């Protein structure tokens with residue numbers, strides 16, 4: 356569904372990208388999920404404010420009863436009873452509202468956080484390479500905080516003054532219709548002017564929201580790369596850079612706050628002038644006998660409450676506008692449409708041997724960089740293929756395209772004759788196991804990390820995979836064995852150990868196609884031998900595509916594809932390519948002479 360297409364837009368949809376530019380509809384979606392509680396809250400606040408305004412009328416009744424009756428009469432006690440019941444109802448209803456709010460508002464923020472996380476994790480890798488993780492996670496938090504604030508502000512700060520103003524105007528009309536009309540006119544004008552001015556400040560609040568997200572992003576980037584920062588002695592450089600980012604944020608925040616302060620100042624002046632005028636008017640009515648003492652008290656209390664209500668309302672509306680700005684800014688980033696959704700008629704892949712065909716593919720990165728233009732190759736089932744070639748030739752891109760991380764501009768990639776653009780993502784992921792160059796591990800136990808390959812695998816199957824991947828020697832040395840938590844991205848393990856965990860994970864996944872991105876970092880001979888053995892077992896019986904950085908590992912492969920500048924420039928078994936002059940032979944010779952130099 357293209358975002359922003361009103362003709363095709365559904366009222367409520369599970370595709371969150373529909374809400375990328377519709378913060379109000381987004382809010383309504385979650386409020387509607389807890390409809391009943393929200394209705395109770397609104398009704399309770401309505402009642403509470405109505406009773407609180409009526410309390411002022413109760414005071415007027417009491418004053419008039421006291422002024423009119425003798426000390427023995429029952430009228431003051433009747434007025435007292437009315438007043439007390441208004442006060443009790445007012446307080447009780449507030450508690451009903453806040454009790455329900457504690458449930459409803461928290462549920463709304465929980466629901467939307469889960470939904471945002473689901474949407475966020477549905478984006479293609481390109482989305483994440485263009486954005487800092489800290490910025491994204493802080494936006495999820497910002498969205499949930501903004502919605503919580505908006506709900507709170509609306510119920511406690513926007514609704515009450517609105518209801519109070521309406522109620523006060525009704526009571527004022529009892530004293531003087533003229534006075535009530537004047538108050539309606541002035542309060543309405545004040546609100547419109549305040550709201551307009553508040554709305555023009557929106558870009559300032561947006562700027563602040565952006566700056567705040569940048570500070571978070573910067574922090575996460577540096578904290579996540581502390582080893583790099585330290586290794587380059589860049590701590591004080593990073594401090595200065597961070598200070599500059601914070602300074603920008605402070606500037607934007609100050610601008611946003613001072614704008615609000617100017618607004619409040621203007622309002623305060625209007626309120627003072629108007630309260631004085633109303634009171635003087637009521638006194639003059641009393642002097643001419645057209646109003647009672649109680650009426651003057653009523654005008655005084657109502658006038659003050661209406662005018663302070665418009666102040667609260669204006670301030671609250673400005674705050675709500677600020678939170679709405681934060682919300683819409685966050686939603687437009689988080690809810691951009693998923694780049695790679697399953698085709699509407701996508702079917703599960705049926706594999707019959709795992710033949711991979713690149714059919715005349717053309718691909719350019721989102722930044723416009725063209726990598727392939729009519730590339731073609733066919734990999735037979737069970738074939739072991741090494742991708743080789745100079746840096747930037749397109750090896751990693753080809754493997755990313757096979758995993759459908761990007762959309763092709765032309766051609767097709769087929770697995771067993773089925774176009775991967777037309778199969779379900781889930782079945783594609785089940786068909787391909789990847790052992791990446793830089794093994795990413797989650798900060799969980801080894802057991803959980805290996806089981807990531809097949810979530811329902813039994814403990815015995817996990818052990819088998821760990822044994823197959825030659826993980827046992829190091830797992831046995833860990834005091835907590837498979838229950839050891841590996842640290843952020845697996846920092847508590849060596850590079851070789853992390854790789855063997857990735858191999859175990861692939862063992863467990865047992866997919867017919869295996870993609871290997873060989874680690875470039877040198878490992879000691881023992882670790883390398885263990886990994887070589889583990890890989891040999893893993894490759895058996897599968898179609899294997901390896902990005903090879905050390906060509907010696909390809910000697911036993913069936914076929915080498917040499918890529919240069921996105922073109923297939925050599926293709927054949929390694930022993931044949933070694934007989935002919937060409938890139939592969941040059942690269943192998945260069946590697947051999949480098950190795951023999953190292954030995955010397």
Ligand SMILES: Nc1ncnc2c1ncn2[C@@H]1O[C@H](COP(=O)(O)OP(=O)(O)OP(=O)(O)O)[C@@H](O)[C@H]1O
Nearest residue numbers: 484720722724726745746747748749750751752753
């Ligand atoms: N995310 C990206 N956005 C834009 N261009 C990219 C991106 N990733 C890679 N490229 C470009 O695409 C070309 C192919 O890169 P690719 O990583 O596929 O090459 P490679 O053969 O795997 O190189 P290496 O051996 O250095 O890993 C390069 O020119 C690279 O700069």
